[in-house]
Amino acid sequence: MERVAEVIGALEDPATGLPLDQLEADIEVGFDAGTVYTGVTLGYPCASQQGAWAQRIRTACEPLLAEGPLAGSDIRSDLFFEVGRTEVGEVPESLRAVKNIIAVASGKGGVGKSTTAVNLALALAAEGASVGLLDADIYGPSLPTMLGTHGLRPEVKDGKFFVPIPAQGLQTMSLGYLLTEDTPAVWRGPMASGALNQMLTQTLWGVGAEDGELDYLVVDMPPGTGDIQLTLSQKVALAGAVIVTTPQDLALVDAIKGVEMFRKVSVPVLGIVENMALHTCSNCGHREPVFGSGGGERMAAEYGTRLLGQLPLAMSIREQADSGKPTVAVAPEGEVSALYKEIARKAAAQVWLAGEDEGMPEIEMG
Ligand SMILES: Nc1ncnc2c1ncn2[C@@H]1O[C@H](COP(=O)(O)OP(=O)(O)OP(=O)(O)O)[C@@H](O)[C@H]1O
Structure with a gap:
C-alpha cells in the first residue's frame, strides 16, 4: 500500500x-x-x-x-x-462569506475581459465550486446582457444589503442591476465608483450559496490600470488576478502594466489568458494565429507568470455571450468550454498554491 x-x-x-x-x-x-x-x-x-x-x-x-x-x-x-480560504486580513463583513476573490483584469478595453470573466466563473462552477460573479466594470456593466438578467433588480434586505441575483448557477451582482436606461451619464463616473463600493461592502454573498459560503468570487474589473483599479485591488483583498489580453503587441504592453499594478499591491498574478488568439476558418477549419503567435507565452515567462490558456476568435463565443447564454453554460461539453475549464482549474490551482506558500515558515539563510 x-x-x-x-x-x-x-x-x-x-x-x-x-x-x-x-x-x-x-x-x-x-x-x-x-x-x-x-x-x-x-x-x-x-x-x-x-x-x-x-x-x-x-x-x-x-x-x-x-x-x-x-x-x-x-x-x-x-x-x-477542498477549496481553502485565502487569509487576507480585515475584510468587510459581507465579504467574509467568500473564501477567495479572483479579479479578472485587462490593461485595455475590448480584449474580451468580461466574456472571459463570465465563462471562467461558469467553468469554476462546472468543476464543482460555489461561485459568485461581481461585475465591477463601471464603464460598461455587461453581465446582465451576458447572463440574460437584464432588467432584474436585486432584493434589498434590512434596508441596506443587496441580495445577489442567481443566474445560471452563479450568484451575481452588477452595477447594471442598479442603473437604468436613462441613468444620467454623469452618474456613471464618480458616483458609479461610490455605488461599486457599496456593492462590494453591502452584498450578502453567502445568502444563496449552499453552505452559506462561496468558494470563489470572480470580479470583472474595470478595464485599465488607473486609480480605480488600484484602489479596488486593495480594498477587496484579492486572492489573485487573471490578466486577459489579445496577442497584439500593443495589448501585451498594456497587459504588462496590469501585471505590474497587481505586483505593486502584492496580489499574486495567477496567469495570463490570451483571448482571440487563433482564428478558425469557417470554411475549412484551418486555424491560424491572425495576430501573431507566442506573445502571451513570452510575456508570461518574462514577467515570472504563466499562460493559463488561449481562446480562439470564434463567432460562437461572441454570439453566445451577447445573447445571454455564455459558451460554458450553453455548450458545457464543447471544445471551447474545455479550454475555459482548463483555465479555471489552472487559475484556482494557483490560488491554492499561493495559500499554501503563506502557511510556510520563512527560512532564514546565513
Ligand atoms: N474569443 C472571442 N471570440 C469572439 N468574440 C469575442 C471573444 N471574446 C470576446 N468577444 C466579443 O468581443 C466583444 C468585447 O468583449 P468583452 O465585452 O468581453 O470585452 P471587455 O474587454 O470586457 O470590454 P470592455 O473593456 O468594453 O468591458 C464582445 O462582443 C464579445 O462577445
Whole structure:
C-alpha cells in the first residue's frame, strides 16, 4: 500500500505541473476484497478530471498490480477537492462569506475581459465550486446582457444589503442591476465608483450559496490600470488576478502594466489568458494565429507568470455571450468550454498554491 501511495504521490498534477507530494495533496489508499481503493484530494475544483485521474493512477500502478503482493488486484480511484480560504486580513463583513476573490483584469478595453470573466466563473462552477460573479466594470456593466438578467433588480434586505441575483448557477451582482436606461451619464463616473463600493461592502454573498459560503468570487474589473483599479485591488483583498489580453503587441504592453499594478499591491498574478488568439476558418477549419503567435507565452515567462490558456476568435463565443447564454453554460461539453475549464482549474490551482506558500515558515539563510 505504501508503494501505491508513493507512486501516486509522484504523479504530476496537470494544472500546476507539480507532483502531488510537493503540492501536499491528500492521498489515501486502502484495500478491500481484492480491490485497491485510492482517494486524492486537490485544493481546486476538478470535477471534470475524475476519469482522467482514475486512468492516470491505474496506468501508474499497473506494474504494482501485475506482480508482488497486489498481483491480480483491481483498482478504484476517487478524486475530491477542498477549496481553502485565502487569509487576507480585515475584510468587510459581507465579504467574509467568500473564501477567495479572483479579479479578472485587462490593461485595455475590448480584449474580451468580461466574456472571459463570465465563462471562467461558469467553468469554476462546472468543476464543482460555489461561485459568485461581481461585475465591477463601471464603464460598461455587461453581465446582465451576458447572463440574460437584464432588467432584474436585486432584493434589498434590512434596508441596506443587496441580495445577489442567481443566474445560471452563479450568484451575481452588477452595477447594471442598479442603473437604468436613462441613468444620467454623469452618474456613471464618480458616483458609479461610490455605488461599486457599496456593492462590494453591502452584498450578502453567502445568502444563496449552499453552505452559506462561496468558494470563489470572480470580479470583472474595470478595464485599465488607473486609480480605480488600484484602489479596488486593495480594498477587496484579492486572492489573485487573471490578466486577459489579445496577442497584439500593443495589448501585451498594456497587459504588462496590469501585471505590474497587481505586483505593486502584492496580489499574486495567477496567469495570463490570451483571448482571440487563433482564428478558425469557417470554411475549412484551418486555424491560424491572425495576430501573431507566442506573445502571451513570452510575456508570461518574462514577467515570472504563466499562460493559463488561449481562446480562439470564434463567432460562437461572441454570439453566445451577447445573447445571454455564455459558451460554458450553453455548450458545457464543447471544445471551447474545455479550454475555459482548463483555465479555471489552472487559475484556482494557483490560488491554492499561493495559500499554501503563506502557511510556510520563512527560512532564514546565513
Ligand atoms: N474569443 C472571442 N471570440 C469572439 N468574440 C469575442 C471573444 N471574446 C470576446 N468577444 C466579443 O468581443 C466583444 C468585447 O468583449 P468583452 O465585452 O468581453 O470585452 P471587455 O474587454 O470586457 O470590454 P470592455 O473593456 O468594453 O468591458 C464582445 O462582443 C464579445 O462577445
